[in-house]
Amino acid sequence: SGNTDAGWVKALYKNVLGREVDEAGLKHWVKYIRSHSKQSVVLGFVTSDEYRLDMVKCWFHEYLGRRLDQGGAQYWLQQMKRGTTQESIQIGICSSAEYRSPV
Numbered sequence: 265s266g267n268t269d270a271g272w273v274k275a276l277y278k279n280v281l282g283r284e285v286d287e288a289g290l291k292h293w294v295k296y297i298r299s300h301s302k303q304s305v306v307l308g309f310v311t312s313d314e315y316r317l318d319m320v321k322c323w324f325h326e327y328l329g330r331r332l333d334q335g336g337a338q339y340w341l342q343q344m345k346r347g348t349t350q351e352s353i354q355i356g357i358c359s360s361a362e363y364r365s366p367v
């Protein structure tokens with residue numbers, strides 16, 4: 265079961281975060297799965313700062329054609345933590361003066 269759980273955690277890192285798991289993360293999540301549901305692990309991943317910031321970085325690149333700056337990163341991350349939906353954040357980015365102004 266440990267190998268199965270370790271494989272699942274490795275796949276989750278690769279599929280959700282787009283990277284390899286570090287040894288400490290692997291040990292943590294394999295141990296966590298023993299007393300919690302895998303669904304709670306997935307929820308932890310998709311509500312993590314890392315995952316959320318990766319999404320916002322992609323949106324900035326896609327919609328604004330630039331990298332996400334530190335101020336914007338913190339602003340949008342805080343909005344997500346307050347419950348603002350992904351759709352609302354995308355609308356916020358796409359309704360910004362920067363988006364509407366030709367470069």
